[in-house]
Amino acid sequence: MPGTLVLVRHGQSEWNLKNLFTGWKDPDLTEKGVTEAKAAGVALKDKGLSFDLAFTSELSRAQRTLSLILKELGQTDLETRRDLALNERDYGDLAGLNKDDARDKWGEEQVHIWRRSYDVPPPGGESLKDTLARTLPYFVTDILPEVMAGKNVIVAAHGNSLRSICMVLNRLNRDEIVGFEIATGVPLIYELGADTRVTASETLSSK
Numbered sequence: 001m002p003g004t005l006v007l008v009r010h011g012q013s014e015w016n017l018k019n020l021f022t023g024w025k026d027p028d029l030t031e032k033g034v035t036e037a038k039a040a041g042v043a044l045k046d047k048g049l050s051f052d053l054a055f056t057s058e059l060s061r062a063q064r065t066l067s068l069i070l071k072e073l074g075q076t077d078l079e080t081r082r083d084l085a086l087n088e089r090d091y092g093d094l095a096g097l098n099k100d101d102a103r104d105k106w107g108e109e110q111v112h113i114w115r116r117s118y119d120v121p122p123p124g125g126e127s128l129k130d131t132l133a134r135t136l137p138y139f140v141t142d143i144l145p146e147v148m149a150g151k152n153v154i155v156a157a158h159g160n161s162l163r164s165i166c167m168v169l170n171r172l173n174r175d176e177i178v179g180f181e182i183a184t185g186v187p188l189i190y191e192l193g194a195d196t197r198v199t200a201s202e203t204l205s206s207k
């Protein structure tokens, strides 16, 4: 029987708080982000979940979120694999810009298209489609086989790297993914069938 798959976006980062495009930049968690990560760990523990393997990106905010969760679960020694494939979408020239300033400069609609559309990349950066082109192969070759082998797996990553994976898991089309949001520090729990399709899913909100 497949194991349980949990996806979690990092807690609030310094740049989330400042409303800056982040992408591959590497700000730390805020106090609130730390609290969110701990709360995610407590919620997973209350649910009776423990893990056999963890995956995260090469960025500190996701790694720190994962360690805070694992600490709550009493699993600080859990085998953890880090990979660039799970990094946030590269926001290119937008990285470091304030999201409201960007709206003033390019207009609300254009900025929304860059942030939420499937295949329109921000200047110098990755579209969700580009992001999916690196997350999906990694998910299929490295993460999914472990879940299918019966392991409970946690993946701590980012808003858009996880949106790309959820697009596939939830079978969302290019229009449906536009409205799909992932909150900071809220675990998404997936149960898969023998054919790898999702049989049940839950958003473990402690907010």
Ligand SMILES: O=C(O)[C@H](O)COP(=O)(O)O
Pocket: 020, 021, 022, 023, 088, 091, 115, 158, 159, 160
């Ligand atoms: O990289 C960022 O700025 C955020 O993590 C996610 O950005 P978004 O809300 O524009 O998708």
